[in-house]
Amino acid sequence: MEQDRQNEQLPQEKSHFFSTRFIRFLGGKNLLFLLIITLLAGCIIFIFDKISFIFQPFLVLLEVVILPGVLGVxxxxxxxxxxxxxxxWKVPRVWGILLIFLGLIGVITLLILLxxxxxxxxxxxxxxxxPIYFMSLIDSVISFINNSRINEYLATANIDYNLVLENITDDLTKTVKDTATNLASGVANGVTGVVTTLTGIVLSLVIVPFILFxxxxxxxKMPKFILRLFxxxxxxxxDDVMEDMDNQISSYIQGQILVSICIGIMVTIGxxxxxxxxxxxxxxxxxxxxxxxxxGPVIAITPALIIAIVTSPFMVVKVGVVWTVVQLIEGKFISPQIMGKSLSIHPITIIFVLLTFGSLFGVPGVILGIPVYALIKVFVQHFYMLFKERYNKFQTNTADQYEDIQ
Structure with missing residues (x-):
């Protein structure tokens, strides 16, 4: 009885929109905050889209800086x-940098000369x-069709494969000629644009040594300077986020370059x-x-297969054996030792990232897609952990509510 009287004396909370079960299930006031933030983000994107001309100088600056900046990094x-x-080894930093530059110049000189x-x-x-290899490949395909049962099926279906292959060859030849003609006329009509582009590339390459130095x-010292801003x-x-990002980028760039060099050496020897x-x-x-x-390997194996098919059928087998051995050595021994599991990105994710970044940004997107994704992944992971810590800090302990049920 006393407990009932105390409950009657307690002030009853007023029911409101956020106290309904459905809204509480969706998140209560947090749902309202999320909708407001989404609406504000949409308004900001809409406004920035309408005044995008203001950011044109910054985009031009980014286009000028991006190439030497990426190469320098x-x-x-x-x-x-x-x-x-x-x-x-107790070598001063300045002398160490000069020795590295001299070594780099020596390597580049040897590559250019030899x-x-x-x-x-x-x-x-x-x-x-x-073109000779390609036509030989077409002749090999025709010979294979003539000496197989495929010829009977094509004859039954009233398909003239000679005409089809001839049309494909003519279209390919015409496309190549048209492309060459358009390219020549474009170069002749746009000499100024070509000169401007080449000048920009040369200036970018000249700036790279200064950025690298x-x-x-x-x-x-850069991470310490950035930390002072927070x-x-x-x-x-x-500091944890920047250190993790630095490790990810360092592991990927150094590891991928070493793996590529090993693959190139093994393929050449094979x-x-x-x-x-x-x-x-x-x-x-x-x-x-x-x-x-x-x-990358799919692109690299294509011309080798075309040359092998034209050379001899047995050469195709030998190319396949060499490529299989190289991929097995790279996948089982080289990459695990050099790359390790630093990125921890699923192969399917890598393929989707490459396709997406390639569609958005072309060749630079394909090259830089994986490291950019790795940086975004590190950033999201750390902020998700921060969100979980903050959420758990303010989350009330609900275990006592279920003691009676248990």
Whole structure:
């Protein structure tokens, strides 16, 4: 009785819209806050879309800075381990940077003098001979169809495959000629645009050494400078985020470059062993395209297969064996040792990321899609953990409510 009287004396809470079961199930006032934030975000996006011309100078600045900035960052992460080794050997930072620059200039000079001319000759010869390879491939397909049962099925279906292949060849030849003509006329009509583009690329490449020098000189101090911009209570969290991002980018760039070099060397050696034409060029192509995971090897193997098919059927088998061995060694031994599980990204996710970024930003998006996704993933993971800690901090302990039921 006394308990009932006390309950009657307590002030009864007024029922309102947010106290209904359905609204409480959806989140109560949190739902209202979420709707307001979504509405404000939509208004901001709409307003920015209407005044996008204001940001045009910033977009131009970004386009000018993005190429040398990305190249500088990639070279910084590749050369930073060497600088740290030199500093461990008591070499001053300035002298270490100068030694690294001298070594880099020496490597580039050797490549230009020794490797590039040979690759240029092979590439030129391949361009001249590729139409012959392609026509030989068409003839091989026709011969295969004539000597198989497919010819009977095509005859039953009234399909003239000779006409189909002839139309495909004519269309391809016409497309190549039209492309060459349009390209020539475009170059002739837009010499100023071509010169401007080349000038921008040259200036970007000239700026790269200066960006690289200052990154090697001040790169270790940058996180401390960024931390000072945040309140003291947030600095530990921000420091963890930046350290994780740095590890992700460093592991990916260094690991992917090393893996690509190993693939290029193994493919070149394998193609030399089986005496496939243009082995060095195809190995270099495999090394360059392997920077893009999963999609790169598919691009690299295509010209090798075309050359092998035209050479001999047994050469196709040998190319397949070489490629299989290279992929097995890379997947089972090289990548686990060099890359480890630093990114922890599922292969399906990588493929979707590459396709999405490639559709949005083209070739640069394919190259930079994985590291950008890794940065976004680190950022989201840390903020999700911060949200969980904050939510658990203010979450009331509801275990006592179910003691009677248990």
């Amino acid at each position: 990639i070279l910084y992460y590749l050369l930073r381990p060497f600088l740290r080794i030199l500093m461990r 490797v590039v001319p040979f690759l240029k000759n092979q590439f030129t010869n391949l361009l001249h001979e590729f 200052y990154l090697l000189w001040e790169g270790e 309140p003291p209570r947030m600095r530990a969290f921000v 193609f030399l062993i089986i005496k496939l034409p243009y082995a060095l060029l195809l190995g270099t192509l495999a090394m360059v395209t392997s920077v893009v995971p999963y999609l």
